[in-house]
Amino acid sequence: MNITVQDVIDQLPAAGRLESTVDRLATGTGQAAVRGIAVSFIASYEAIREAASLGANLFISHEGVFYRHQEGGKGAGGHSRVQQVKERFIESAGMTIYRYHDHPHMASPDLITRGLLRALDWERHEHKYVGAAAVVTLPEARRGCDIAFHVKSRLHLPYLRAAGSLESACQTIGIAVGYRGGGEIAIPLYEKEHVDLLLAGEGPEWETPEYVRDAAAQGCGRSFLLLGHAASEAPGMKLLSEMIEERFPGIPVHFINTPTPLQIM
Structure with missing residues (x-):
């Protein structure tokens, strides 16, 4: 029996019905059969490439994919070459990306x-x-x-x-x-x-x-x-990856660490 993206979403810890939320499918469809799951603080270009190389086709990201918190439409970089290249890779990899931000914060406990x-x-x-x-x-x-x-x-x-x-x-x-x-x-x-x-x-x-x-x-x-x-939120997403692994033991689940892009010069 195939497990779909929506099946996985339905098993994520939820905080009930939220009046407003950024939690949504950023790419792909809920009906896709899940072959592998990647979980990370953010779906950076490098992290998505790593997820694809691991055989995952569902990526659960805490933060947004396209450079701003509210990501209706094309996001902050909608007309940039950077976003367009990222979008093309996501499509070519068949990667469904789900933003999971508000429900984990509103859960009790957070x-x-x-x-x-x-x-x-x-x-x-x-x-x-x-x-x-x-x-x-x-x-x-x-x-x-x-x-x-x-x-x-x-x-x-x-x-x-x-x-x-x-x-x-x-x-x-x-x-x-x-x-x-x-x-x-x-x-x-x-x-x-x-x-x-x-x-x-x-x-x-x-x-x-x-x-x-x-x-x-x-x-x-x-x-x-x-x-x-x-650094403050990645451990929570690692915890989530372990919870997903327990609920879907037949599906490979990978936590992908995405350290800050900022450096001290």
């Missing part, structure tokens, strides 16, 4: 946040989910710089960006994946949840980093670590 907690080996510690974030209480306080080293090591990251007082003791840690590092989410975590350190994917540089800088200047030991959007 699947993407849970994946990062697991990757950091922090699910075993006391933790709770607070709105769009999570708060972890470590068994004992550690310096912010030591936590930064732990994060880099567990996630195999070449660098982190940091602000605040990294020599201060940190025991209550906030987790805000993706683009949740702005002041609207971050500052209440410091003020109401009393986090000592916040890990975030990314956010406006003039919001939370400046709040943390002022806090440090006032003698408040608060720290802030920016992982990068991909």
Whole structure:
């Protein structure tokens, strides 16, 4: 019995009916028979080529395929040669791409946040989910710089960006994946949840980093670590790939890591 793309979509963790969502088939059809599945943070050109070489014809991507969050129509690069080459390869490879963004974030708990907690080996510690974030209480306080080293090591990251007082003791840690590092989410975590350190994917540089800088200047030991959007959310998609593998044991499932394209010069 053939498993179709729609069969796989129907088994993905869902958060009920959402009034507005970017989760959709970006290419292909739900009726295609699935030969193999690739799961990744983003369907980059290189990642799609790797998926095709592995024999996958369904690609589940957390972020958009064509360079912007809302991708109705042709996306941000619709008339660019770059997008056209990418579209032609997707078509020639017979690749169906499904965007899976809102449902995992709206699930209870947030699947993407849970994946990062697991990757950091922090699910075993006391933790709770607070709105769009999570708060972890470590068994004992550690310096912010030591936590930064732990994060880099567990996630195999070449660098982190940091602000605040990294020599201060940190025991209550906030987790805000993706683009949740702005002041609207971050500052209440410091003020109401009393986090000592916040890990975030990314956010406006003039919001939370400046709040943390002022806090440090006032003698408040608060720290802030920016992982990068991909680094913070890829572990959640890896968790998803393992869930899909359990539900469809007869279909090859591949997690494709797509590190950030940004480099430190």
